[in-house]
Amino acid sequence: MMGASVNGVLAQARFRPEFIWDNRDIFLDGVWLTVRIALVAFALATVLGLAVALLRMSKSWIVKPIMATYVNVFRAIPLLVFVLFVYYGVAIHFGFSTTAIQAGVLALTLQYSAWLGEIFRSGIQAVADGQRQAAMSVGMSRPQTFVRVVMPQATRIVTPPTGNMFIGMIKDSSLVYIIGVPELLRVSNLLANRTFRYFEVYLGTVIVYLILTTLVYFLFKYFEQRFRLVDVLTSKVRSPFAKRRSARLRQLQEVVMENRDAEASIRLAAE
Amino acid sequence: MSETPTNGSDPQPVVRLREIHKSFGSNHVLKGINLTVHKGEHVVIFGPSGSGKSTLLRTTNLLEIPDSGSVWFEGMEYGPGLDYEDYPKGKARMLRQEIGMVFQQFNLFPHITALENVTLALRRVKRIARPDAEMRAATYLDRVGLLDKLGAYPTQLSGGQQQRVAIARSLVMEPKVMLFDEPTSALDPELVGEVLAVMRRLAESGMTMVVVTHEMGFGEEVGDQNIFMDDGLVVEQGGREIYKNAQEPRTQEFLRSIL
Numbered sequence: 001m002m003g004a005s006v007n008g009v010l011a012q013a014r015f016r017p018e019f020i021w022d023n024r025d026i027f028l029d030g031v032w033l034t035v036r037i038a039l040v041a042f043a044l045a046t047v048l049g050l051a052v053a054l055l056r057m058s059k060s061w062i063v064k065p066i067m068a069t070y071v072n073v074f075r076a077i078p079l080l081v082f083v084l085f086v087y088y089g090v091a092i093h094f095g096f097s098t099t100a101i102q103a104g105v106l107a108l109t110l111q112y113s114a115w116l117g118e119i120f121r122s123g124i125q126a127v128a129d130g131q132r133q134a135a136m137s138v139g140m141s142r143p144q145t146f147v148r149v150v151m152p153q154a155t156r157i158v159t160p161p162t163g164n165m166f167i168g169m170i171k172d173s174s175l176v177y178i179i180g181v182p183e184l185l186r187v188s189n190l191l192a193n194r195t196f197r198y199f200e201v202y203l204g205t206v207i208v209y210l211i212l213t214t215l216v217y218f219l220f221k222y223f224e225q226r227f228r229l230v231d232v233l234t235s236k237v238r239s240p241f242a243k244r245r246s247a248r249l250r251q252l253q254e255v256v257m258e259n260r261d262a263e264a265s266i267r268l269a270a271e
Numbered sequence: 272m273s274e275t276p277t278n279g280s281d282p283q284p285v286v287r288l289r290e291i292h293k294s295f296g297s298n299h300v301l302k303g304i305n306l307t308v309h310k311g312e313h314v315v316i317f318g319p320s321g322s323g324k325s326t327l328l329r330t331t332n333l334l335e336i337p338d339s340g341s342v343w344f345e346g347m348e349y350g351p352g353l354d355y356e357d358y359p360k361g362k363a364r365m366l367r368q369e370i371g372m373v374f375q376q377f378n379l380f381p382h383i384t385a386l387e388n389v390t391l392a393l394r395r396v397k398r399i400a401r402p403d404a405e406m407r408a409a410t411y412l413d414r415v416g417l418l419d420k421l422g423a424y425p426t427q428l429s430g431g432q433q434q435r436v437a438i439a440r441s442l443v444m445e446p447k448v449m450l451f452d453e454p455t456s457a458l459d460p461e462l463v464g465e466v467l468a469v470m471r472r473l474a475e476s477g478m479t480m481v482v483v484t485h486e487m488g489f490g491e492e493v494g495d496q497n498i499f500m501d502d503g504l505v506v507e508q509g510g511r512e513i514y515k516n517a518q519e520p521r522t523q524e525f526l527r528s529i530l
Contacts, residue, residue, distance in 0.1 A: 232422025269416025
């Protein structure tokens with residue numbers, strides 16, 4: 001199959017879309033690594049970003065400037081430069097037994113934790129102060145208030161920008177090709193250099209990235225829809241879960257109405 | 272009208288604020304407030320904006336920690352305290368479980384239903400199992416007339432309905448005292464009545480209440496202790512006659528200006 005590599009300029013000029021399909025195994029290997037790198041780096045960056053956000057809101061005069069520096073440094077360095085720095089500049093130079101993949105993931109994680117940290121911080125701070133006061137006024141502790149009241153609201157606020165960051169991660173993961181990680185861009189480069197079918201190869205690469213980012217777009221769109229709030233009792237949603245929920249509330253209403261007369265109930269509202 | 276509990280020979284104090292001072296930066300908001308709230312008593316606080324009414328209320332359940340002074344609640348002392356008296360010290364969280372608060376902006380949790388708003392603290396603070404918590408919460412929502420709104424999210428409710436859910440959210444914790452911070456100020460005029468009606472019934476049921484409000488009619492109806500505050504100080508306090516027969520010129524002037 002690879003033997004037909006140098007067939008002259010005229011043959012090269014003819015567009016052969018089937019070339020992409022014929023080399024699908026090579027693309028798929030690359031995509032699979034791209035997906036794994038993006039998922040792992042994004043998961044780590046999310047955890048680290050949450051820590052960055054919380055520490056940046058610390059009142060300590062020592063933690064605050066350290067975290068501000070962290071964010072500004074990692075945001076300031078171009079990612080390609082940073083990938084080279086982490087692998088050749090640090091890992092290889094100082095003889096750490098780090099693989100190129102690990103170094104690439106580390107570089108992506110650090111930079112994205114800075115960006116995500118800023119997004120999460122803005123989301124947490126966008127939750128109105130009255131929410132915290134209301135939670136504390138019924139006796140909830142600070143951790144309870146954060147987990148039960150602030151976090152769920154902040155999550156809804158940060159979902160769209162976080163989706164953008166995930167799409168960014170998939171695209172930026174291509175930059176680790178420079179340190180020899182055989183992800184999608186790297187295997188595409190190798191294939192193109194070997195076959196000279198630059199148009200077909202990079203068209204295939206473009207299509208694959210498009211498919212990946214479109215999938216992520218629909219995933220986050222689904223999340224945003226899940227967050228839409230509809231009255232449980234009058235909801236038109238007919239999922240088994242929604243039905244169970246509204247049935248339980250109806251039952252609750254009936255029990256309460258039955259007990260109304262039994263206890264000498266204090267009616268506070270005008271009938 | 273119901274009997275004023277303070278008429279009894281031995282009125283039982285529930286909350287005592289003593290020598291409360293609070294500043295925000297260079298702004299001295301509370302300048303030594305003393306206030307005793309007795310069991311079943313309805314305290315109504317009024318005064319111009321910026322006079323420290325809301326801060327006083329928020330200090331009572333320690334959402335603001337006073338710079339100096341003491342919040343005494345049922346034999347325990349909270350806040351910085353007073354040096355010359357020795358009461359056991361209490362934790363702010365314990366106090367807040369026993370003192371309910373209703374806010375001007377309702378502050379319902381927008382991401383959960385009305386029912387979940389009312390069960391949240393029962394389950395997480397009092398550790399009551401879900402079926403029992405839901406039963407209690409639904410009963411209180413029924414009392415404020417919102418049994419049909421169990422499954423609604425706050426944005427689907429009118430302002431008056433939201434404020435009634437907020438009242439149920441506080442009441443379900445069975446507090447000893449209820450604080451109201453201008454509960455009708457953010458409402459459209461036609462919705463004020465339904466919230467005031469609930470508060471009136473609550474007062475008649477014997478609940479101890481401290482209400483900051485601009486609804487002078489409410490004070491005239493249920494106020495046992497009526498307090499006019501200005502510039503961080505209690506200017507005048509008294510019974511319901513204060514609204515018709517204020518003694519202090521500043522009180523008279525304020526009452527004239529809002530009528």
